[in-house]
Amino acid sequence: xxxxxxxxxxxxxxxxxxxxxxxxxxxxxxxxxxxxxxxxxxxxxxxxxxxxxxxxxxxxxxxxxxxxxxxxxxxxxxxxxxxxxxxxxxxxxxxxxxxxxxxxxxxxxxxxxxxxxxxxxxxxxxxxxxxxxxxxxxxxxxxxxxxxxxxxxxxxxxxxxxxxxxxxxxxxxxxxxxxxxxxxxxxxxxxxxxxxxxxxxxxxxxxx
Amino acid sequence: xxxxxxxxxxxxxxxxxxxxxxxxxxxxxxxxxxxxxxxxxxxxxxxxxxxxxxxxxxxxxxxxxxxxxxxxxxxxxxxxxxxxxxxxxxxxxxxxxxxxxxxxxxxxxxxxxxxxxxxxxxxxxxxxxxxxxxxxxxxxxxxxxxxxxxxxxxxxxxxxxxxxxxxxxxxxxxxxxxxxxxxxxxxxxxxxxxxxxxxxxxxxxxxxxxxxxxxxxxxxxxxxxxxxxxxxxxxxxxxxxxxxxxxxxxxx
Numbered sequence: 001x002x003x004x005x006x007x008x009x010x011x012x013x014x015x016x017x018x019x020x021x022x023x024x025x026x027x028x029x030x031x032x033x034x035x036x037x038x039x040x041x042x043x044x045x046x047x048x049x050x051x052x053x054x055x056x057x058x059x060x061x062x063x064x065x066x067x068x069x070x071x072x073x074x075x076x077x078x079x080x081x082x083x084x085x086x087x088x089x090x091x092x093x094x095x096x097x098x099x100x101x102x103x104x105x106x107x108x109x110x111x112x113x114x115x116x117x118x119x120x121x122x123x124x125x126x127x128x129x130x131x132x133x134x135x136x137x138x139x140x141x142x143x144x145x146x147x148x149x150x151x152x153x154x155x156x157x158x159x160x161x162x163x164x165x166x167x168x169x170x171x172x173x174x175x176x177x178x179x180x181x182x183x184x185x186x187x188x189x190x191x192x193x194x195x196x197x198x199x200x201x202x203x204x205x206x207x208x
Numbered sequence: 209x210x211x212x213x214x215x216x217x218x219x220x221x222x223x224x225x226x227x228x229x230x231x232x233x234x235x236x237x238x239x240x241x242x243x244x245x246x247x248x249x250x251x252x253x254x255x256x257x258x259x260x261x262x263x264x265x266x267x268x269x270x271x272x273x274x275x276x277x278x279x280x281x282x283x284x285x286x287x288x289x290x291x292x293x294x295x296x297x298x299x300x301x302x303x304x305x306x307x308x309x310x311x312x313x314x315x316x317x318x319x320x321x322x323x324x325x326x327x328x329x330x331x332x333x334x335x336x337x338x339x340x341x342x343x344x345x346x347x348x349x350x351x352x353x354x355x356x357x358x359x360x361x362x363x364x365x366x367x368x369x370x371x372x373x374x375x376x377x378x379x380x381x382x383x384x385x386x387x388x389x390x391x392x393x394x395x396x397x398x399x400x401x402x403x404x405x406x407x408x409x410x411x412x413x414x415x416x417x418x419x420x421x422x423x424x425x426x427x428x429x430x431x432x433x434x435x436x437x438x439x440x441x442x443x444x445x446x447x448x449x450x451x452x453x454x455x456x457x458x459x460x
Contacts, residue, residue: 047328121405125253153375
């Protein structure tokens with residue numbers, strides 16, 4: 001099983017690599033259509049701005065390769081911004097098209113929760129995952145109250161509810177935390193920065 | 209309910225973890241990495257590394273320490289000291305930092321915050337503020353690890369910095385730093401009333417009650433140093449007590 005990590009200059013690339021090494025899996029960095037073709041599983045890391053990331057990915061000429069990778073039902077895991085890139089578009093710094101592997105778009109988190117509480121944006125901190133009914137290999141070992149680390153200003157919106165595996169509650173506001181459609185997975189939080197619980201979730205993907 | 213983060217702050221000079229009072233009079237504590245790993249295993253929510261002499265030399269020397277730490281510490285790491293450009297930020301983020309904290313260079317040129325935010329996102333940009341109380345009832349921002357006056361009023365400065373893309377404020381009270389006498393609650397309160405970005409209160413944590421008070425005053429996270437470095441309490445003890453007091457910290 002060959003694991004590839006998309007290298008497009010994402011800020012957390014090395015930290016994702018470190019976590020995978022710590023979990024004793026081997027991996028390679030991929031950044032062109034040929035190398036993507038030969039891996040069995042792909043991780044799309046990401047920290048930062050949607051628009052800059054998408055431009056980098058376009059510059060590598062791998063947008064179509066990523067889409068056909070997912071179409072072949074090979075597992076893909078997007079992390080944080082990497083998850084947001086899987087959606088159709090984002091409004092961060094102007095409307096930008098995403099990879100479109102998942103239905104929905106990415107929008108700024110409102111500065112008020114649904115219960116009227118003022119929130120801070122970015123949403124930074126440890127939040128408990130609330131797992132829904134969808135069975136997913138990523139959450140099989142999760143215990144109630146397990147918390148993971150989020151840091152983001154944007155969230156997925158207009159997604160299909162059947163693609164939502166887990167969310168977190170931010171003052172009454174739903175933040176999609178884990179999404180899945182077929183074998184396309186996304187984590188809004190950082191499994192590589194969420195201590196042993198996060199490493200477990202990452203390991204579930206690696207061992208799938 | 210608000211999530212509270214408990215964050216060990218490790219001030220580093222050369223290869224050593226150090227600790228001072230009012231950001232001065234530095235004392236060597238030990239190896240920064242060993243301490244960081246211990247705090248991680250004990251349940252710290254994040255780690256802050258601050259190169260306290262970086263501004264003096266115009267560069268951050270923590271790249272190696274951060275790189276090694278990140279191999280064993282799987283929680284967010286904020287690194288500050290001597291970050292003067294997008295390239296400096298990139299180097300630290302590449303070496304394993306998740307956020308960069310900026311003080312001196314941002315005071316000289318606030319646009320630096322937005323330049324870094326444009327490339328890496330606002331969540332990577334922590335504005336480090338070193339505040340000192342003035343007799344007229346205001347606070348002045350200091351630079352170069354509490355050595356130089358900037359002439360900027362803290363409240364005006366954080367408001368401006370938030371507009372320039374600061375995603376978080378590390379708010380250090382120079383007067384309370386290293387004293388273990390509790391946080392400067394009025395300062396935290398004043399800042400939290402005018403901006404909507406998360407605040408990490410720093411300087412003065414001597415007991416668990418101090419953390420609870422500063423959260424009540426509007427802080428989102430609590431930085432702590434002496435209490436851990438001098439082994440007055442472990443990270444886990446603090447975590448448990450804060451949780452028992454009814455604050456929302458993660459279960460570890």
